[in-house]
Amino acid sequence: MNNIYNDKAFYDAYAQMPRSKDGLKAAGEWHQLQPLFPPLQGKSVLDLGCGYGWHSRYAADQGALSVLGIDLSERMINEAMRRTSAKNISYRVCSLEEYEYPECAFDFVFSNLALHYIADLDFIFKKVFQTLKSGGIFLFNIEHPVFTAGINEDWIYGEDGMPAAWPIDNYFYPGERQTIFLGQCVAKQHHTLTQILMGIIHAGFALEHIEEAQPSKEMMNVAGMKDEMRRPMMLLVRARKV
């Protein structure tokens, strides 16, 4: 997993994104992600790639007994700590690959927009299964295979300078893709849909929900949101350890 979120210039650019400044309500996927959270009253929660801690704090607000947020970026963890007063939330600088995933320790494991930086999804899925209690829920949001298979993760533009089509190539050659994100060259990992969903099934989970993020009606006036109807960018998946 690369640590671009610890790069000062990238971190500063990230801080200017609407979702960084205004939190969950400014995230185009939140209106679909929120209803997929299970009841969290008294539950133990693990947040993989917690960033500023928006979702960790949301989980605590929902009554979670304890929340652990991990992130590879020390800058992110420092910012999460700065923003968090709740005593039942703890944060830790740690990669998703290196975390120890204690057996049957959590009721709910969550990950928002972190897994497309992971080369070996199967490894993480098995570890999440291990660390969940029986009946526990794994909810994640990952960049959609259509998005990660996009050429340079960008549109083809028409002569008018507007997006003309979303170009896909080399779909069945998963692995690292160099993209331009927030003005920097960022390596992401393309996974096919098969890899994502069969990875979940092979880890032992039951698939409960698969949903592609699309903007809410209320968001359609935000600049660029209409183009979000033209190709899927994020895939939301909820699975249960049965």
Next chain:
Amino acid sequence: MNNIYNDKAFYDAYAQMPRSKDGLKAAGEWHQLQPLFPPLQGKSVLDLGCGYGWHSRYAADQGALSVLGIDLSERMINEAMRRTSAKNISYRVCSLEEYEYPECAFDFVFSNLALHYIADLDFIFKKVFQTLKSGGIFLFNIEHPVFTAGINEDWIYGEDGMPAAWPIDNYFYPGERQTIFLGQCVAKQHHTLTQILMGIIHAGFALEHIEEAQPSKEMMNVAGMKDEMRRPMMLLVRARKV
């Protein structure tokens, strides 16, 4: 559901496709589809959109007690009958929408490359659930959302005349798409991945397998097959009535 497969010119062009002339082994997806069939010894089977009856005959060869193949195209059904000698296979001219789906009648319902002609997938999924016995399997192969959301279901070509990218647009506007297939204008139905998989879940099924078709190594020498690695064309789904 349109009845293009009953059109004489289209039907004649279809007859020249490798999969029409050489059957299952000439179909690029068969090496992935075949392992998803459950054991069929003594089982009752329904084949939705049976075409020439290749899969109906395969099911009978696997020991199925009875097989019913339905297809909207009378030409297809006549050809299926002409090719079939097995007494435990019956064929019927009938659309997927109009079939009566008797309750708890089948152990296995199968559909190959027919569902992307269906506007209301939810309706068919509910009917299939109804007609399956408890524990029964629904296995289908449908054109992939990436394929049906392709602009005119065709590549963008470079100056050298070769495919340069697979262009996607209007992904979140499902419904009818006009495509050119076998030299004719053919209406297909674009469904998002969310619609396909949540339709299955909402109908009551448990998702067992989701797999995108990609060519086998042996097929990579066939003309055009290398381009099949560049974007997904078919989605294979197996679900169980639990």
